[in-house]
Amino acid sequence: MNRSAEQRLIEKAARGDQVAAGKLIKAHQASLYAYLLRLSGKPEMAEDIVQDAFVRVLTHLDRFDPKYRFSTWLFTIAKRLYVNANQKLQPRYDSDVVGGWRSDNDDSPYSPSLEEESRVHTRSALQDALNCLNEHQREIVVLFHQQGWPISQIASHKDMPEGTVKSHLHRARQRMRRLLEDSESHAFVVRETTGQ
Numbered sequence: 001m002n003r004s005a006e007q008r009l010i011e012k013a014a015r016g017d018q019v020a021a022g023k024l025i026k027a028h029q030a031s032l033y034a035y036l037l038r039l040s041g042k043p044e045m046a047e048d049i050v051q052d053a054f055v056r057v058l059t060h061l062d063r064f065d066p067k068y069r070f071s072t073w074l075f076t077i078a079k080r081l082y083v084n085a086n087q088k089l090q091p092r093y094d095s096d097v098v099g100g101w102r103s104d105n106d107d108s109p110y111s112p113s114l115e116e117e118s119r120v121h122t123r124s125a126l127q128d129a130l131n132c133l134n135e136h137q138r139e140i141v142v143l144f145h146q147q148g149w150p151i152s153q154i155a156s157h158k159d160m161p162e163g164t165v166k167s168h169l170h171r172a173r174q175r176m177r178r179l180l181e182d183s184e185s186h187a188f189v190v191r192e193t194t195g196q
Contacts, residue, residue, distance in 0.1 A: 001027050007066055014061035025054055028074055031147055035075065038142040039082055041127065049085060053078035072157045079139070079157075128183070129176040137172035144169055 001009075006027070012020035029050060036046035056077050057064075064073055130138050136158070143149040143157070151169075155162045 006070055021058055032078055035142055035147055049078055049081045052081050076157055129179045132179050133172050137168050140168045141172045
């Protein structure tokens with residue numbers, strides 16, 4: 001959705017148009033959920049924060065400044081809610097949930113193909129590496145690689161200079177690669193992914 005169409009939806013939603021509000025939610029819900037799931041590793045927490053974020057955004061649409069991207073504002077509100085939730089709970093990252101892997105005690109006849117198993121293991125390895133990053137690095141990696149945000153938008157969202165964002169991204173990639181290479185259980189993921 002282009003920014004002018006989005007701005008029209010925001011204006012309508014601010015005046016109480018439920019259809020416009022629904023379209024705004026639909027346009028951003030999947031990416032916001034994916035972002036929060038990667039940050040938290042907990043589907044329930046991600047769902048709750050997405051709902052809370054949309055409630056706050058729709059309640060305070062009159063405060064939105066159209067010179068900024070709506071997604072940046074939405075993600076900033078969601079990030080604050082995530083930080084608040086983490087202060088109440090001890091974070092736990094469950095890479096099996098993120099990867100969609102079935103538990104060992106699942107009695108179903110489902111048997112994943114080698115390709116599916118490799119994809120699940122790759123997701124699990126990447127989630128484990130993400131979980132070892134500090135909060136700034138993890139968020140920047142998720143916004144850049146999963147959400148496709150440009151450096152300038154991340155810098156605005158994080159209130160950091162672009163150079164600092166680039167440094168965090170570079171160090172995070174290096175750290176993830178080292179962690180993956182140093183882990184015996186994940187080292188083959190690096191070889192498979194990079195062809196080395």
